[in-house]
Amino acid sequence: MKKLVTALIIVLPFVLLISLFALTSVASVSADIPANGLVINNKGAGVFSFDLANYQNRMYEKDLGVEVLPYMAKNKTYSLSVTDANTGEKSDIVTLEKDGSFALHDVGVAKLTYTSNDGGYSDSVVFNVGSSGVLSYVPSLKDAVGNTVTLSVGDDTDFEANIEVGSYVLSGNYYPSTATNIHASYKSENDDKIQIDEVSGKINAYFETNGVVSIFVKDAFGNDVEKKIRLIVSRSGDLMINGQRTSSNRNDTASVTAPLGTTNFTLFVDCKDVKNNDIRISGAKSADYRVRKLYDVSDSAYAVDVTLNEPVNSPMEGLLYSVRINGNPSSTRYFKLSFADYAFSVNSLANADGNDDLVVLDETTTRFVVSSNPDDGLTYTWRTDDPSVAEISEQSGKYCHITAIAQGKTQLRIDWQKIENGTLISNGTITRNLIVTKSYASLIFNEAASSHGLGKLAIANRKFENGTVTDAEYVTKLFNNVIGKDQSQEEIEYPFDDIVFKSSNDSVLSPEKTADGVKFIVKDTGEVTITAEWIYGDRFGAKATSITVNAVNGVYVNTYDELKIATEMKKQIVLQNDIYLGEKLTDEQGNLLYSESETTQKLLSFVKTIKTTGDYKYYSNLGEEQPNVYVCFEFENDVYGNGHFVSAEYITNMRGALTDTVPSYALFKGPLNFVAANMSGIDIASVKAQDNISFLVRKNGIVLDNVTLAGCDDSSLYVKDKLGNSKLELALLNEKGTTLEVMCDATVRYCRIKNGRTVVRVFGKSSISASSVVNPQRERINATFDGCRMHTAREFVLKIGTNRILRGNADDLAPSFVDSNGNAYTDHNSVSCDKYANDKYFTNNYVLTDVTLKDSILSTSGLFSVGVESHFSGSLLDMPTLGFNYLKGWDGLAATSYPACLRLVGNVILDDWKELTQVDSSTLIEVNLKSDQQSFGWLQLNIPQMLKEVCKQPGYGNIISTIDGKDYVHGGIALYGGGKNYSIIDTSKYTFESMSQYLVNIGVLENSTDETLRMQGQMLPMAAGGENFRFVMFDATSKFNATNNKR
Structure with missing residues (x-):
């Protein structure tokens, strides 16, 4: 693409930046007041x-x-x-x-x-x-040994199942499983075909037939919900008794059980060959047999009523009996008859096995059912030993309702009787342990109801107390949802009966039950999940609850002094409160509380100085020392913020009531110069370099987690426009410095960083001598920003580059990097640079700053969301060939920067559409012209007009998006500098909408019909250099457009 106007860069709020000079005075760059x-x-x-x-x-x-x-x-x-x-x-x-x-x-x-x-x-x-009641259910059918029978959708019923003759149990899978107020009943359309106990749901399917059974459940809203199941019953033998296959083998045949003490019981026979009801049964016990054909069941269904001559009162097993059909000896089949005491099962929703201890929930009523084998028409009476723990609230034969009164244990006793013809045949008592427990069906940790910034809650094991560091305890609360009570959300108290606490890593953090609550004992630093589980959770279908926290082997910090002390002690830090650096030095009206000299001394006591890490050759040319920049606070160990902020407001914002001026006693007055044009001791124009720093990270491995870093308070930027509307004035950030500067391998995750001339700056490692030989392996830094929100910058939200350069000369102002064969890398200042991300030689030898920006949102810049800077290389930067006095110190400044790499990973959103009138680069090249210096007036760039010039070029018309008569541009990524820019944008793992790329060159303005623009096209390349700027941005064709995302 042909070189196009830098107008675009400016347009993009940036062009100026690269240009050498900018507006004469500080421009107003306003934005809507953002949410905070x-x-x-x-x-x-x-x-x-x-x-x-x-x-x-x-x-x-x-x-x-x-x-x-x-x-x-x-x-x-x-x-x-x-x-x-x-x-x-x-x-x-x-x-x-x-x-x-x-x-x-x-x-x-x-x-x-x-x-x-x-x-x-x-x-x-x-x-x-x-829910105190059933919301929905699905029938469940199991065979005699507990195997689940598959239910499929029926044609004329809700479900159907193919089963063999035998005994089954119909019940329901109820939702929620924690509901205890369940009323279920059962019915068969034809009791002769298929028997079903209306209370227990036990099914006897003794014949090859086809029948329908139903389950009725009263749901939470009082509706009787019926589910019909068609049972298609088949038999596997030619002669079946009570659903079992008989055999001609005496030793391997059906086994039938009759109850003790009775003289009457019925056998059910299924055989197709029977004629005239000729079924003859004989065996060990003398009895009379009466055969009845069950015509409404099938042609092969018979009932044989057995009347013993005398009852069997003691258990007997395996008495051999024979069955002969139609008097034919060859048809003889055998079965074994046992007389046994009853086997009982006591069931409820959460007590399905029927034999173990029974568990009921405190202050609830639970329905229980008793069943016997054999099922013999017994009568039942229910009682509990201790009605103060649980009492019978309702009973009717096989079922009863038990109301739990208080936590504890008691005995449930069920007295049963067998009565025939008014005579008591047998009786006994069924006994089960009955446990009443709290209903912990819906547990939740106290922390689950809170938000902790953008990240997780952090917990430390130390704290400050009276100026010294001592052990800190973290005690949490556990709550439970108790349905049906006035106060349904209830704190669980010590000793946390029936609750088990577990840690995913006990070596990092372990839970402990205490009288005050659940104590989290922090032993090391790491992410840990704590789980609370009810021991009866499986019975009631209750899920465990859990929280994931950052355990920190460090100290809680609440004040500025504690922050300083913890840092000196090299402790990991967990914030418990918002913190202001320094001390408030003005009253509410902005008036000083101390004298100007005292104020200066106090400000100096709050900061430290470091040598600039940028190119300071201009100062050296003037015979000056390597200049310093101020640092408000340096993080020397990990910080976990819990969403709290640390603000440099009291140090960086000294405008007070005088919003138009920065007072002389202020320390933060603006950045250093990269180069300046000077007349009579006054810088009439200057290109800026490194700025003062609010927060600095220089120690490898530092982690900043879930902390908000502010160069100043939001409220310090609020102004009223001409109509009295509140606005955010970005020009008030001119002297606020860089909010966060990273000079090492570091991870910044789930942080908010805001309010600076530049919000985040990453330009390489500290303590590297500019005169030393470049050692890429030692000097390279890798900085990761994950899940962050960065916003509100006068210039760039994120600015990256490197401090190391290939110094140019008059013959080669912008030297090239070379490959392993000594050949120059010719791809620069273009999309082609991005292929270097896969060039190991290039990345190993030249990339010194590697920044990963992952799943983060950048917004509200005065220029661009991201600036990737490279060195200027215009001929004006090699002054021995020109020799203008006002350009003193401009000798040997041209160079090529070592490249940086920006990796966009996941959903990175550059949310920075703005009105064209709000695009301004006056801070990048600051101009201060007096009345006798107006010959330099061409430096006062008209950015909107420049942008419009750019849009006239083929392929550039979509840069501006016009909505309702207003022009908007997107502040995306600007790769600028004027010299060779080898920096890389790696989008291989970027998942948000792709952005467009534009190449712009200042020189194109030389062809403009506007005299000022033409002058700029002639002069600016002499300072900045003649290479293209690259812009990665959304435009009028993007889905992420100005219509819905403008500010």
Whole structure:
């Protein structure tokens, strides 16, 4: 693409930057006041509990009182996300309806997070949803040994199943499984075909037939929900007794059980060959047999009523009996008859095995069912030993309702009797242990209801107390949703009976039960998941709850002094409060609290100085020492912020009531010069270099986690426009310095960084002598920014580059890098540079700054979201050939910078559409012209007009997006400098919408019909250099466009 106007760069709010000079005076660059917080005013403890079965009076979003701060914020909209409070996965338990009410669709613990659309600030509440009744169920059919029978969708019934003759149990899989108020009953359409106990659901399918059984369940809303199951019954033998196959082999045949003490019972025979009811049974015990054909069942179905001559009162096993059909000896089959005591099973929803201890929930009523084998028409009476623990609230034969009164243990006793013809045949008592426990069906940690900035909660094991460091304890609370109580959200108290706490890594953090709550004992630094699990959770289908935290083997910090001491002690830091660096030196009206000299001394006591790491040859040419920059605070160990901020407001913002001037006693007055044009001791124009720094990181391996770093307060940037509307004035950031400078291998994750001339700057390692030979392996730094939000910059939000250069000369102002064969790398200042990301020789030998920007959002810049800088290399920077006095010190400044690499990973969003009128680069080249210096007036660039000139060029028309008569441009990525720029943009792992790329060259302005623009096209390349600038940006054709994303 042909070289195009730097106008574009400027346009992109940047062009100026590369150009040598800029506007004569400080321009006003305003933006809408952004959101800086979101609160849920009516969240209470943060947890709301609901019984889905009794959710008649809906809760509305307006009841929560969601508010975006500050009140002057332009965009006060927000969005809602609903996630599982334990897993963090998306959840549809709760939805917000069109009328503003919350609809509950399921049971569980949902976290509702409100997030401001501007800035991504959030606050959360938890909806703990349970149900005292059944919401839905699916029938469950099991055979005599507990194997599940497959139910398929029926043609004329809800379900159907193919089964063999035998005994089965029909029940339900109830949802939620924690519901205890369950009423189920059973019915057969034809009891002769298929018998089913109306209380227990036990099925006797003794014949090859086809029949329908039903289960009726009363749901949470009082509806009787019926599910019909068609059972298609087949037999596997030619003669079946009580659902078992008989055999001609005496030793391997059916076994039938009859109860002790009775003289009457019935055998059920299924055989196709029977004629005239000729079924003859004989065996060890004398009896009379009466055969009945069951015509409404099938042609092969018979009942044989057995009357013993005398009862069997003691157990007997395996008495051999024979069956002969139609008097034919060859048809003889055998079965074994046993007389046994009854085997009992006592069941409820959470006690399905029927034989173990029974568990019921405190202050609930649970339905129990007793069944016997053999099933022999017994009568039952239920009682408990200790009614103060649990009492029988209702009973009717095989079932009863037990109401749990208090936690504890007692005995459940069921007295049974067998009565025939009014005579008591046998009796006994069934005994089960009955355990009453708290209902921990919906556990949640106290922390789940809170938001902790952009990241996770961090917990330290040390704290400051009276100026010394001592052990710190972290005690959390565990809550439970108790359905049906006035206070449904209930704190679980010591000793946490029936709750088990587990850590994913006990060597880092272990939980301990204490009288005050659950103590988290931090032993080391790392991410840990703590789980609380109810020991009866499996019985009731209750899930465990968990939280994931950052355990930190470090110290809690609450004040500026503690921050300094912890840093000196080389402790990892966990913030518990917002912190201001230094001391407030003005009153609320901006007036000094001390004299100017005292104020200066106090400011100096708050900062330290470091030698500039940038190119300071201009100062050397003037005979000056390597200059210093101020640093407000250096992080020398890891910091976990818990969403709290650290602000440099008291140091960087000394304008006070005089918003138009920076007072002489201020330390932060603007950046150093890269080069300046000087007349009569006054810099009439200067290109800026490294700036003062609010926060510095120079130690390899440092982690900044979930902390907000502010170069100044948001409120310090608020002004009123001519109409009285509040605005954010970016020009007030001119002297605020760089918010965060990284000079080492470091990880910055889930942080907010804001409010600086530059917000984040990464330019290479510190303590490297400019005169030393470049050692890439020792000097390279790798900085990662993950999940961050960076915003509000006068110039660039993120500015990257390197401090090392190939110095040029009159013959070669911008030297080239060479490959392993000594051949020059010819691809520079173009998209082709990006291929160097895969060139190991190039990256190993030349890339000195490697920055990964992952899943982060950058917004609100005065120029561009990202600036990738390279050295100027114009002929004016080699002054011995020109010799103008006002350009003193410009000797040997031209060079080629070592390249940087910017890697975009995941969803990186450069949210920086702005009005063209708000594009300004006056800070990049600052101009100060007196009345007798107006011959330099051409330096006062008209950026909007320059941009429009650029748009006239083929292929550049989409740079400007016009909406409702206003022109907008996107501040994306600018690779600038004027010399050779070898820097790399690696988008191989970038997943957001692709941006367009434009190449722009200042020299194209020479062809403009506008005299000023033509002068700029002739002169600016002499200072900056003649190479292209590269811009990576969204344009009018992008989906991420100005229509929905402009500021």
